[in-house]
Amino acid sequence: MADWRDWALKACLFFLSRFPLVNAVTLLMVIGATAIREEDSPLPPKLVYGHVIVQVVCGMAYQLKWKRKEVSLILCGQMLHLAYVALTYPKLQYSDWLRVKIASRLLGPVGVYLYFADLLNKTSSKQLRKSSEAILGTYLVCISYLLLNSSDDKNGLKAHLPGGDWALYVIVGMLGACSVALFSGMYLRDACYLTIGLITLYSVFIEGDIDFWTKRRRVPYWVHIRLILDNVCVIVGLIFMRLMHGRKMKID
Template sequence: MAAPSRKKALRFFSQFGAFILTRFGFWNCFSMLMLFAERADVKRKPDIEVPYLYIDMGVSVLCASFMSFGVKRRWFALGAAIELAFSTYVSYVGGRVHYGDWLKVRMYSRALAIIGGFLVLASGAGEVYRQKPRTRSLQSTGQVFLGIYLICVVYSLQHSQEDRQAFLNHIPGGEITIQLLVLVFGVLALSFLSGCYVRLSAQILATLLPLVVLFIDGNLGYWHHTRRVEFWNQMKLIGQNVGIFGAVLILATDG
């Protein structure tokens, strides 16, 4: 009886992870619209020029819609990865809005991790009834992107005073705990990059990420008022970490 129950639990978490990730595009577009409305009040520019911005959002919503309904999910997950990679590149090279270096690391590393999550989804991971064999090369590439994201987390904990303080405000043990987290995230990054013990590493990361979202990202007073991160930019970052959690759940149960 234990084995069928375990299979059901793994299937549920895998489907839950896919549910989160396939609907990420909706939240991403909504938070961007709210962010640019927030900027309009103070006459600041969006990251991408307006005509291209709406095209980008349209493609994102289209991919999210088809993925949510399970129509050609692999193809539209790949399309969502390409769309997000293109929009992230355009916003980065455009330089229409100035961000601090520490905030750039937070923003672009999470976007890279979401791209990796879409590649994992495009590989066929997380499908309940897999009619085609999964594409291991896509999954491995997605895992590498998640590993790079974790390297950026390690970098931020070592070199970003803003990120370090956010953790120090909510964890006991001070500097010792920070260094322990650096070690844990570093080992997880090596696991994703090398492809060894990916499922176990994803299970550990799936346990840590909700705590990070709740206590670190969710501290809106710190990020918005103290560090001057725009409110809807921070909400967008929270949504990205939730999307990463969805991708990690897929790998934790079907990696």
């Protein structure tokens, strides 16, 4: 009977190889829902179609097992460009805190796919792996910053978890400790497990209350779904990283 970890690795690979296709669908839903309320699309059609095509091609390349290392790097660049667009494009009628949240949340999947690209290398690249850890650390710093400085995120946490400010400071402190571990390369095993638990807690109990965010905080529905899916990608990616640590399994 196959080791349960092999089955878990295959499940993680199944999700990560199809995440670009999920991204393509949700991006179209975000733009479509926005265009209904406005005279035209908030983003140029060529830009939207370009991103969707890149995501679909990347997803298909994963299925065909074609140049997956290069595809992973292209996908990272595409997500970084989306983050830049979320921060800077003037026709996106989002508040500043939501722009920062969308952009910073995209850093999580970027860190995951950089690590994935390293695993697909014939020889391990220390530079890719360190870049992956640094970007994931930055992703955690951004979550901590928003929890401390955004009234929406702060009130969202307090509304869903007991403990008030104490719960906020404990969670931010643990996120900070995880980010330091990722930046330094020390205690990575413990940092990954703690991050998995914290992001799961945050996604399920805080961001999982979709009505709270979409109706009371006025976050567009499909934007919020994308934020949750980015967190899920990080959770799956960190599980994958820990399962692959020290293993010789070939990624087929």
